[in-house]
Amino acid sequence: MHDKTLTQLKAGLDAGDFSARELTEHLLARIEQLDPRLNSFVTRTAEQARAQADAADQARAAGTNAPLAGLPLAHKDIFCTDGVRTACGSRMLDNFVAPYDATVVEKMQAAGAVMLGKTNMDEFAMGSSNETSYYGPARNPWNTDKVPGGSSGGSAAAVAARLTPAATGTDTGGSIRQPAALNGLTGLKPTYGRVSRWGMIAFASSLDQAGPLARTAEDCALLLGAMAGHDPKDSTCVDRPVEDYSAALTGDIQGLKIGLPEQFFPEHLDGRIGDATREAVRELEKRGAKVQWVSLPHLDLSVPAYYVIAPAEASSNLARFDGVRYGYRCAQPQSLEDLYKRSRAEGFGSEVKRRILVGTYALSEGYYEAYYGRAQRVRTRIRDDFQKALSEVDVLLGPTAPECAFDIGAKTDDPVTMYMQDVFTIAVNLAGLPALSMPAGLVDGLPVGVQAIGDYFREGRILNLAHAFQQATDWHEKAPAFGGEA
Amino acid sequence: MAIDHTTVERTAHLARIRLEDGDAEDLYGRLNEILGLVDQLQQADVDGIEPMAHPLDLDQPLRPDEVTASDNRDKILRLAPAEEDGCFLVPRVIE
């Protein structure tokens, strides 16, 4: 059962081939057996999963058919889950049992999904390798010496290892797309404002967006349909009808105009990744797409702009973790200042502290205009570049990440090199556009991802492009050898 | 703009993060590398460009003035590191 995609599982449940409870038990057992080698889950919610599965089976028997009834999934541990620990990869929240459900969690539950557990992630979503997690790194099932990417690394590893058919993730600078690429998955970051952020622990509020990680575009369409929609509890969540994403998957991309931003193919790009990307372009051309070069002239400034804006927002968003009302508190604080400073020094890991310091500095008196002000203006430039490019073509295409999964520990001593992991993904968050990563090849037995970027609220269009590609190729069907014995 | 020790200390104080003596050197080095990266912004031509705070050009939605919050007090107080008579406790604040 674990080899099936979400869509296939849905068909299996509908046909009565197996029950939601059987499916859930199978996956729970698989997680139990295999996850110790991956560390992709930080919390398992077996009891809840069984109850939800039974409820789904009963509802199905009674003739009601919620869109995700009985389909298992895992939530990134950044989403608050009522009564279940929500640690966000941090010692700071190691004891935090969320008092409410995130809207995404609520919506998935309302759609009938079964929550298997919460997945590992970089601490407060700050990282591209899952190595900043308080719970230790999750491992890449394609090669367990390698990172699964981040920050939604646990979600990606779990889906790639077939421990769950799907998982939620969040993407602030590439945190869905890069792990999807490194694990051979399809992962989508929707338009900013398409999915509610209520209950999603904030990293950088103007960039954060939740989305699905699954094996196929078809599955992502199904999941996004359940996640998206207006939420009056999130002021930045757009009140606009949700497209029928599954219906958008016609597989027809005849005449679709694809733009290749020249900056996505720099000279120093790993040739094998460039080749895989160009191969994907040729495949799409074969199916009728028209391809042309475009330019995003300010793309090289996206990483610097991001590493001001995201830490600045984070420095403020993470100020609430002060040891007063919840979360980690240092032992025997001697004074209020001691309580703050030690709780935060001990509760946060070093990457989070670095970013808080950078963000605090960038907003401080005398530096605001030089850093934050300029970064916001550069952000405008970057958005304008995208708008211009997307007035010429329908979709932008390029590699998702500059390299395949790298060794655990290879970049932990060098934050700036780590930041360059997101060089192709970050600009999309700055602009607020939707983008997905789809599997497009293997290099040395490790997956390569290709990124498709669409115009605002055109998730259906990029999903259809990926669907068309997946009808023509089988990269999305490649599975790691990991766990094959189970 | 490389930052010196005093600035790092002041910034850490603003952020209420205690700096450990042991990792201070390492931290200065890392922070300066990061600032070296973001200093590329100084070369950007942004004359006459408006700052962008939000990805979408939308207005703030409004909520009707209604009491809708449910009582979470018991759940909330259970999360508190130190609590007495329904209040969160902190070391005495001298005014």
Next chain:
Amino acid sequence: MSWEAVIGLEVHVQLAADSKIFSGASTRFGSEPNSQASLVDLGMPGTLPVLNEKVLDMALLFGLAIDAEVTGHSVFARKNYFYPDLPKGYQTSQFDHPVVGKGHLRIVLDDGTEKTLGITRAHLEEDAGKSLHEGFGGMTGIDLNRAGTPLLEIVSEPDMRSGTEAVAYLKKLHSIVRYLGISDGNMAEGSMRCDANVSVRRSGETAFGHRTEIKNVNSFRFVDKAINHEIERQIDVLEDGGRIEQETRLYDADKNETRSMRTKEEADDYRYFPCPDLLPVRVTDDDLQRLRADMPELPDSKRARFVHDYELSAYDAHVLVAERAVAEYFEATVSAAGGEAKLSANWITSELLGMLNREELSIEHARITPQQLGTIIRRIQDGTISSKIAKQVFEAVWNDEGDPDTVIEQQGLKQMSDSGELEAIVEQVLADNAEQVEAYKAAEPKKRKKMFGFFVGQVMKATGGKANPQQANALIEQKLEQ
């Protein structure tokens, strides 16, 4: 050497909404600690703010009331600092794009002089919680019920020159927010809080001196005292050759002094930046049109109307319009008194407001209705009772002894209208006081006036005050001339 004080006020007004500015928690006062703090108010991870529509309307209404530039575009910003009663580690406020821009209001001083004072801006923000220092065994307890309560911070220009002007400004603000119904303005309960920026300079200078900020001046009386004290302190320091430190001082009402709150903390660096969880607030002309239609008549125009329509003195009108409820009481009284405005004004400004003041009641709790007061005034006008008896009737009504007419009837307070009866009493009084009558007759005319009053007093005494004074005067004069 003469000195001039320069004063600006920052006033926080708690807006009278049912729910908080960014959450659906109740704003009611005095519940169990942390029972009215929602997930948002507690700064729980993952929670987000949504702006209360009524709070925005209230701020805009205030802007219209002070003729301010009400910008179509305002932005919420985060003011970052750590304090245990500030749950998110930042206060959501407004910085460079406040909802209300430059405006002004007029004050009237006790000597009748008027002055226009500038208002720099007014912005929306959330209140913090409360730190409780007693009863926690040497620890501090944090109650976040107040966190997220909507506030409008109103910042004045440094246009005031004395504590008296500052009080007049504050009273005018108080009057306006109550007229608009956007706050109860209760200073004792903290619905209106005031910080004062004070500096002094030598008369004739145009540059400002170093200023201090006085916190915690939370009654009209203290504002006056605290500011005047601070002005004197600064002058003393400067005249002794010292200099004024730019600092925050706390007013101690018990000792009537301000003292430095300076700690060793570095200068604040609030790192304001636009709140990414809230979008720009856009106000359309339609919104403003709708609010203008709802705008009540404000004190200034009401005062002008009272002077014009009721022919009141500017001062009486000023007193009557200070509170909307008093002004409404006045107009209801005039109408019940058959249009007798001058007497209505006198009765309200002296008797009624005096009584309310003595009993520490607000006009809403007056124990006499405008209809009842109007009836009393009509009874004075139609000669049924004298003004003096009217005060007795007023008190009787106040003490729940019945309606004016019932009181007059039951307690036999009607003026004597039977001239035969009064004439007999006058004759009796003169007979009982033959010595004084002789003295009166022998006295020079200019001394007679005072002596005449004696007989009037005796007659009033004999009639229990019910004699018609004009009638009594005429009869006494007639009898003395005989």
